[in-house]
Amino acid sequence: MKLDSMYQEIILDHYRNPHHKGLRDAYGAEVHHINPTCGDEVTLRVHLTDPQRGEDALVRDVSYESAGCSISQASASVMSDLVIGKSVAEALKVGDAFLELMQSKGEAEGDEDVLEDAVAFAGVSKFPARVKCALLSWMAFKDAAAQALATTTKETEQ
């Protein structure tokens, strides 16, 4: 059934029990992104270690509050799992791979070594109306990481 290709069990698991959810105090930048067609919203904070190192800085934490559909919620959970502990450059590279998967119109499977749980979203790329839901938190992360690098002075304790 077509529906199962989108709502993979792994996606529903992340939706029911999201990882890293909730806003935490230590952060370098906070962004608010919305998906105006459906009302999905995310407020997302990025906390970097040594932001003066630029894209070599480590993503120490990603915290977020979000409201929206299962796809956008699960995607935020999977994204935060994937980027925490990586350098900004590595995290953005994973984001690029995810974007490519989402733009594949169901043709790509995704590299599990790079995308891990995020390969479960391959089926979502067949549903044009839902691709933006899956990308929302990734776009928010990209934006917040860039802002955190640009405003290193806001960085709190290590």
Add this chain to the structure above:
Amino acid sequence: MSLDVELIRKDFPILERKVGDGKALVYLDSAASSQKPRQVIDAMSDYYALHHSNVHRGVHALAEEATALYEGARDKVAAFINAPDRNEVIFTKNSSEALNLVASVLGWAGEPYGLGPGDRVVITQMEHHSNIVPWQLTTQRSGAELAWLKLTDDGRLDLSDLDELINENTKVVAVVHVSNILGTLNPLDVIVRRAHDVGAIVVVDASQSAPHIPLDVQALGADFVAFTGHKMLGPTGIGVLWGRAELLNELPPFLGGGEMVGTVDMEGSTYAPIPHKYEAGTMPIAEAVGLGAAVDYLTALGMANVAEHEHEIVSYALERLQSVEGLRIIGPQTPEAHGAAISFTLEVAGLGEIHPHDVGQVLDEQGIAVRVGQHCARPVCVRYGIPATTRASFSVYTTKAEIDALVEGLEYVKRFFGA
């Protein structure tokens, strides 16, 4: 007389088709756009096959036939809404264009109608974006003030401050007849009376009432009424603005171009009499013909019968939906003064609210088409503290069995997402 819905359904070819992996289509999205009967499709196809030409421009046979069909559609629409004068019926692209027309020309007009600093425009919190944004644009440009009638907790207009809100400075009151998201049928008589007491012009968005209940512009008492063809069994690309002749005659033109002029000189131009003053360029002729056929179809059914059928469907749907555990109706809970649309949210134990996008996606898998999202009425979602809703909406061809299918579908949605 009650409608023979099974017979009506035979007129709509699309209701025969299957969706997904062979599921019967359950179309509950008529408030977004209704389906079209064979009579409308045939009228447009015959027009192109046999009668097409430009209108009002030629002396040849086809030009005369096309003109007669186009102007004939205007006569049909005028009769459908009981307009006192056929020339008060202006064809537009849709309701949005009709409302933009009114908002724009009221912004441009001089005294006594024109908007300026110190003037007020009153709209409501339940308007579709197409009856919000044009007024934001025109008040921002003219320096007039925009004020809002708010909503009660049960999804109706809060009229407790009507007299303060519609004050002596108010020049325009723009209000929706039936809300596209809440389904609320508004008490326009009270609003029109107050507005006219202070000399304000009343603009009614009838997009969600014209397809469903008898619409009599004389009884309504408003000054402008806008509606669109594609929600009332007609084609896309054609809408209607009805306005009082004395206003349309005095207000400035909207779009300039061919056919809307009297004489064009290098120094300036004079304008055609209404309705053509407001119909610049080649109009959507086939679409007007299609709308005429849709009006014929609805008139043959009888709008009182249509209203009765849909009231029965709405009553049944409200009752059935409220039996679904975790379902919350957004808008009036009872069928009195209720249009043919119902919005709701759905919760499942242990998980909380299932987002409307997920509800809609899993319903779609079962062949059930609903609308999900903010329905171009974001202020309503903000008012009720919800990100979006799922909306089921009905038309002449909607059956109780389809409501049952929706209810079963929603139970499946809950099982699908439940932990």
